[in-house]
Amino acid sequence: MSATIIVGVDGSEAGNRALAYAKRLATLIGSECKLELVCVVEWSPYTFQTPEENSHRKKQKQIETQNAQERVIDPALAALKEAGIAASGVVKFGKASSILNNIAVEHNAEQIVVARSTEQGLSARVFGSVTANLVMSANVPVTVVS
Amino acid sequence: MLKRPYFLFMSLISLLLLTVSSSVQAEESSGGIDAVVNEIFGHATGWFVSLIFAPFPGTSFPWIVLWLVTGASIFTLYFGFLQFRGVGHSIALVKGDYSDPNDAGEVSHFQALATALSGTVGLGNIAGVAVAVSIGGPGATFWMILAGLMGMASKFTECTLGVKYRNEYKDGSVSGGPMYYISKGFKERGIPGGRFLAGLFAVFCILGSLGGGNMFQANQAHAQLTQVIGNYPGWITGVIFAALVFIVIVGGIKSIARVTDKIVPFMGILYVGSAIVILIVNADKIGWAFSQIFAGAFTGLGVAGGMVGALIQGFKRAAFSNEAGVGSAAIAHSAVQTNEPVTEGFVSLLEPFIDTVVICTMTALVIIITGQLLQNPETGMYILNEAGTAIKTADGSSGVALTSAAFASAFSWFPILLAVAVILFAFSTMLSWSYYGLKAWTYLFGEGKRAELTFKTLFCVFVIIGAAANLGPVIDFSDAAIFAMAVANIIGLYFLMPVVKKELTSYQKRLKSGEIVKYKDRKKAKKA
Numbered sequence: 001m002s003a004t005i006i007v008g009v010d011g012s013e014a015g016n017r018a019l020a021y022a023k024r025l026a027t028l029i030g031s032e033c034k035l036e037l038v039c040v041v042e043w044s045p046y047t048f049q050t051p052e053e054n055s056h057r058k059k060q061k062q063i064e065t066q067n068a069q070e071r072v073i074d075p076a077l078a079a080l081k082e083a084g085i086a087a088s089g090v091v092k093f094g095k096a097s098s099i100l101n102n103i104a105v106e107h108n109a110e111q112i113v114v115a116r117s118t119e120q121g122l123s124a125r126v127f128g129s130v131t132a133n134l135v136m137s138a139n140v141p142v143t144v145v146s
Numbered sequence: 147m148l149k150r151p152y153f154l155f156m157s158l159i160s161l162l163l164l165t166v167s168s169s170v171q172a173e174e175s176s177g178g179i180d181a182v183v184n185e186i187f188g189h190a191t192g193w194f195v196s197l198i199f200a201p202f203p204g205t206s207f208p209w210i211v212l213w214l215v216t217g218a219s220i221f222t223l224y225f226g227f228l229q230f231r232g233v234g235h236s237i238a239l240v241k242g243d244y245s246d247p248n249d250a251g252e253v254s255h256f257q258a259l260a261t262a263l264s265g266t267v268g269l270g271n272i273a274g275v276a277v278a279v280s281i282g283g284p285g286a287t288f289w290m291i292l293a294g295l296m297g298m299a300s301k302f303t304e305c306t307l308g309v310k311y312r313n314e315y316k317d318g319s320v321s322g323g324p325m326y327y328i329s330k331g332f333k334e335r336g337i338p339g340g341r342f343l344a345g346l347f348a349v350f351c352i353l354g355s356l357g358g359g360n361m362f363q364a365n366q367a368h369a370q371l372t373q374v375i376g377n378y379p380g381w382i383t384g385v386i387f388a389a390l391v392f393i394v395i396v397g398g399i400k401s402i403a404r405v406t407d408k409i410v411p412f413m414g415i416l417y418v419g420s421a422i423v424i425l426i427v428n429a430d431k432i433g434w435a436f437s438q439i440f441a442g443a444f445t446g447l448g449v450a451g452g453m454v455g456a457l458i459q460g461f462k463r464a465a466f467s468n469e470a471g472v473g474s475a476a477i478a479h480s481a482v483q484t485n486e487p488v489t490e491g492f493v494s495l496l497e498p499f500i501d502t503v504v505i506c507t508m509t510a511l512v513i514i515i516t517g518q519l520l521q522n523p524e525t526g527m528y529i530l531n532e533a534g535t536a537i538k539t540a541d542g543s544s545g546v547a548l549t550s551a552a553f554a555s556a557f558s559w560f561p562i563l564l565a566v567a568v569i570l571f572a573f574s575t576m577l578s579w580s581y582y583g584l585k586a587w588t589y590l591f592g593e594g595k596r597a598e599l600t601f602k603t604l605f606c607v608f609v610i611i612g613a614a615a616n617l618g619p620v621i622d623f624s625d626a627a628i629f630a631m632a633v634a635n636i637i638g639l640y641f642l643m644p645v646v647k648k649e650l651t652s653y654q655k656r657l658k659s660g661e662i663v664k665y666k667d668r669k670k671a672k673k674a
Contacts, residue, residue, distance in 0.1 A: 045242055045254030048407045050400075051261050051581040054253045054481035059318030061251045093251025102248065 003033045004109040006140075008100050009089075010039055011072040014115035018145045019076055022113040026085045037076055037089035038103055039068045040096040065091045097133035104140045111141040187611060188619040191626070194353075198626040206451060210629045211461045217471050217636040218296035221303050224643055225650065229298035229495050235657075236492040243664045244489070252483035255493045262478035262494065264410055265359075265578030266501050268571035270467030272417075272564070273366045273546035275509040279519065280544055281536045282459025283449035283528055284435070285442025287510040289460025290467075294502025297470025298495040303639050306491030306646045307331065308476030309484065322480025323582070324473035324631075325351070325589045328638040337641055344589070347473060347634035350627065351586035352601075354474070357620075357627030358466065359579020360605060361612025363572035365620045366546050368613045370568040373547055374561055384613030388606040390573065395580050396602050410574045413567040414505075420563075421508035424556045428515045435514045448527030450535055462625065465632070467506055468498035472628055473635035477582045486662075488649045513552045580605050 007022040009015045019037070026033040041064050049057070073089035080087040092099045104112050116131055135142050199208040222229065238244065239255045278286040304324065311330040312322030325344040332340025368383035393399045425432060438447070443460075446452035469475060475494055482490050513519065520529045520538040528537045536544065543551050546568060553560040580602065587601040588594075612620055656662045663671070 041251065043251050045245070045250060046256050048260050048264065048411055049253070049257055050404070050407055051265070051478050051481070051578055053400075054257065054261055054478070055320050055581075056318070057253045057481060058314075058320060058483070062318050064251075092248065094247050098247065 003029055004036055004107045005033065006036050006038060006100060006104045006107065006109045006112045008040070008096065008112065008114040009037050009072055009076055011068075012115075014145075015072075018113050018115040021143070021145045023080065023083065023085060025113070026080075027083070031086070033086070035080060035085060035087040036103065036107055036109065037073055037087060038100055039072045039089070039091045040099050041065075041068060041091065041093045042096060043093040044095070061093065064093075095133075096130045097137060100134055101138045101140075104138065109140055111143055112138060113143045113145065115145045184615045184619060187615045187623070191619065191623040194630075195622040195626040198629050199622075205454075206458075207454060208458065208462075210632070211458055211465075213636065214300075214465050214471050214629070214632055215293065215296065215461055217632070217639065218293070218300045221299035221639070221643065222296050224647065225299055225302065228302060228650075229295060229499075232302075232492050232495065233499075236496050238664070239489050239493050240496065243666070244662070246665055246668075249483070253481045255482060255484070255489065258479045258482040258490060259493050259496060260411065261481075261578075262475045262497055263500060264407060264574050265474065265478055265582070266467065266469050266497065266575075267414055267505060268575040269363055269366045269546065269568065270463070271501065271505045271509055272549045272568060272571070273369075274463045274467050275506045276513060276545055276548040276552075278459040278463035279510050279513050279537075280539060280548055281450065282456040283442040283447050283537060284438040284510070284514050284519070285440075285444070285446060285449070285453070285456035286460035286463065287439045287507060287514075288443035289457045290464040290506055290510070291460075291503055293461045293464035294468055294470075294498045294506070297464060297468050297498040297502065300471035300636075300639070301468070301475055301497055302491040302495040303643055303646050304471070304473055304476040304635065305479040305494035306487045306649060307639070307642055308480040309482060309487035309490045310645070310649065312480040320481045321585060321589075323351075323477035323585055323589075324635045324638055325586060326480075327476070327642060328634070331638070331642045331645060335641070335645070343634050343638055347631060347638070348586035348590045350630040350634060351473070352583050352590075353627040354472070354631045355579040355583025355586070356605065356608045358624035359474075359582065360576055360608050361615070361620050362624035363575050363579075364609045364612035365615060367569050367572040370546050370550070370565045373550060374565045380614040381610055384610030387573070387576075387613060388609040391576055391580065391609055392602070392606045394577060395584075395605070396599065406570055406574050406577070410570050413570055416563065417567055418505060418508060420553060420557065420560065421512050424512050424553065425508070425515065427556065431515045432511070435511055438514055439510075448522075448525075448530070449537060450530065464498075464502050464506070466625055466628055468501040469628065470498045471632045471636050471639070473631050474579075474582050477585055478578070486649075486653055488646070488653045491646070491650075509549055512556075513548060516552045516555045518548060518552045518555075576609070 005022050005025060007019055009019055022035055026035055068091040073091060077087055077089050090103070092103070100112050100114065112134065114131055114134060131144055135144065198210050201208055240259060242254060242256065245254065275290070278290060307327040308322045311327035312320055313326055314320055325348045328347060329340045329344040332338070332343070364384055364387050365380075367387065368380045371383055372378065390402065394402050441447055442449070442456055444453055446456050449455050451458065465471065475497060479490050479494050484490055518540050520540065521527070522529055530536065531538050539548055539551070541551050550561045550564050553564060583605060584598060584601055588597060591597040653662070
């Protein structure tokens, strides 16, 4: 039986720590383990935009997807391939906590690995950080790497 | 692309500027810059205003108002009163019930609606309503609400077409609007004259963007500023506004636009909130206000033109405020992410409701309830001013100043808040219309930096003219230019409404059969 681990990555140092931990887990589990890397670009469908921003949004999304793919997902996948770990990656837009959970449910994953978020300030206090939201709402076990 | 129209248009503009400069030299001695601008502007646009607002022979009823109302009534009947049956589905779409969160990242229904609303909610709701009730009396409110409700069907038709016939370019950018659906839709249906009609719309859209979308905004922003900080020449406000617009649309300083677009919705909420508080405090007068609205709608209660006068003002202001049938919203809504054009039609029909039925009605009620319109206590008739053209107001104010006075009677600090709101509304509406005008300009003259810069510079020049001219000529030209867009657009909608009907029938059939379901139901079905 194969085991899938969802890893939240964003190209930051914290994201890399989460990836390193997931890599260690995958090595311990063995060839049955597959990592699914998820890079979430924060996006809300309820923000206010100008008509010009709207008309270029599709183009902007393509650019942001390409950037995330080239700068975050591709280098991580290359490193995992070199280490002999099966992995795939995806770039998604939306609320990080719900997207990570949705993908975990979809893949019937064993767990989600994320780094402790560094969000501070009013919005994190009012709405909670990505990590806190994920821990509270996830349907699968969550490992938070400090 | 179309080189000849470009040169023709530029020749016309040059001719206008030549006339302006020679008149300025001739009249400089007789008054200040404002007076000169006003004089020239009135002369230059008078013929256009007369043509658009020409009355039916033997009546005082402008043909253009009937044109809009007839269009809205036909669409209402043709789509079986969809604006009343489809509101629930519209709200579900805006909430994102039918959107797959895994496909997020592009323009949502909410964002398309909010962007279109930021272009329409503004001075029309504040100053326009004040003009309507001071000329047409409280009865104008009734006709305004009716026109708003009917206009929902026009909006549905044009925005569905806007998405269906939009241009999606290889680089991912999107262009849509009446010029695209008229030219592509007519071609698809084998109807001749599509390119001509689309071109005509584009010309009117450019004029509309310079008039209602620009000069009217600058003019009223200046009027509001003088209320708060005292009288000073309009061209100063014009130059400051023009500089700000210039650095955003030419200089590409998006941060100013972003800040404005984030503050404007909160200003709107604050405005409506203040109106609700005034209405709650005066709850005992709401029944009386509605009785004035109903009585005025059918008798006029002494206003100039009687019932017809009230009706014309109500219809005119509703159309100017929510722009249903004008075609501008179709440009704004066309960027939405959807494979079903009719979904954006459903979403867009909420726009006239929010804009006219809710916000405009609140402004009108506050003006009526706070007793700004002077009434003869014995006859119950409204007292007209010396010229007999409008109702006498408590402090003699009109336009945005009248709304300000009405709100100030309850909250003394309100004029300052309103001044900030008016400036921000004006600025955000200008940015929206600079985009609509630019889309029409590039449709006519082709995409390109030079063509874009020409339009953007012209747009900024008109900001200064708008701020310096008097309210009368500016309001006339703004109305005329906006209504002229509706001439070409509604002809296009008549020919293309069967396309919308086909889309709607197919969509409703799939909705009924369960082929199109809410995302959470789709997820449940997948699990099962």
